[in-house]
Amino acid sequence: MDRRQRYREQTRQEVKRIALEQLAEHGIAGISVNAIGKRLGVTGPAIYRYFANRDALLTELIADGYHGLADTLEAAIDPAAPPAERTRAVATALRDWAVAVPHRYLLLFGTPIPGYQAPAHTLDAANRAMTALLATAPPDPGPTTVAEPLYGQLSEWGEQLGHNHLTQRQQHWGMTVWSRLHGVLSLEVAGQFSLTGLDPGLLYRAEVEALIAWWE
Amino acid sequence: MDRRQRYREQTRQEVKRIALEQLAEHGIAGISVNAIGKRLGVTGPAIYRYFANRDALLTELIADGYHGLADTLEAAIDPAAPPAERTRAVATALRDWAVAVPHRYLLLFGTPIPGYQAPAHTLDAANRAMTALLATAPPDPGPTTVAEPLYGQLSEWGEQLGHNHLTQRQQHWGMTVWSRLHGVLSLEVAGQFSLTGLDPGLLYRAEVEALIAWWE
């Protein structure tokens, strides 16, 4: 690779690193072109040599975020462990990831950015995360009360993701796990529990155990 | 009341009405002092005669939102109906309210606004909504796997809200209902289902039925 291009790539990564620092410290508003430039030691407009606009930067941060999350979840899975243990491990990894940098979790799953449209690349990463979760599915999660059309939609969705080896019950189970865990987590990172005196971690664990008890 | 004060109150309501229109049409960024002024037929700075700053306006919209939601949930409850039916009714009302104006739901429960701190008045409304939900609780939702300290925290929380007639199991049930419904809803309004081909309404109904099946 060209040396020019190598430096360029380094600078791009540096910009993203600083953006994540700003995100962790000051929230989404901290990801300002001027602020990043200042921390990088250049003026604001210089950033536009590396990213078409602020949205492009955010989009890349989101894509990176999904990949990082997928890596984390995948790493948490011990293939030798029984399903229940795998589910606990992935759920724990998910919450640890979320509470470590709440703003990053909100960047991915909170209020969407106005102009944002997920690129295909991001979808791959999101699907990787979902696949990691589904890898902890028990052989048969048991029946669910579900409208008939939903199973058809789950089938099509599963085919798109290449989950042909999974049953519709397992796919519904995966979606349910994801939505329930997200339910507690999003309330937690949005600060909705802060005035209740409740420990979100305990509510989270209760949900995880309820999910496991579902089929055992 | 003074005529001056009456006009003033009318204008304040008008500003909030326009702000909600802007919110529904252009999202949170649409709530701009200049844009609201233009629609009201005045210049931007005139708004500051009625609201100290943009945050104060948003705070009031959030408080109003909680109250409106609480009204909606309360209205959905038929005291004569059995618990399961009450839960279905409240859950349906909640989703209808959320999908009617997704941005309003996100305003309340999405990524928090940087400078925002909920005033006591807002808390009351939030508690009203929670109380409405708890009013659909079955006599005994059944046992849950729960860490011991959680029940203690639930007790204290229940006392603060004046829910002395509710068991800890019922309170945990209420929290669980809320977090599961919010899980599906927040994914829906954030557009996370849009590319999966899944109908969020069906996933939502499945969750509602699962919650009911919990104790029946």
Added chain:
DNA sequence: AATGTGAGTTAGAGGCTATAACAACCGAAG
């Protein structure tokens, strides 16, 4: 009728994203 209060205006400071025009550098080719 005079006075004070409230509501509107314009001007402007300071922030943001983004573009345009210009300067300087750096690698490569003649």
Added chain:
DNA sequence: CTTCGGTTGTTATAGCCTCTAACTCACATT
């Protein structure tokens, strides 16, 4: 070694935003 082209930085500027200051005008109360 020199010259040239592309890259990367700069400053200036437009057009948004929130919010404050200073000013005008109308209205209600005294």
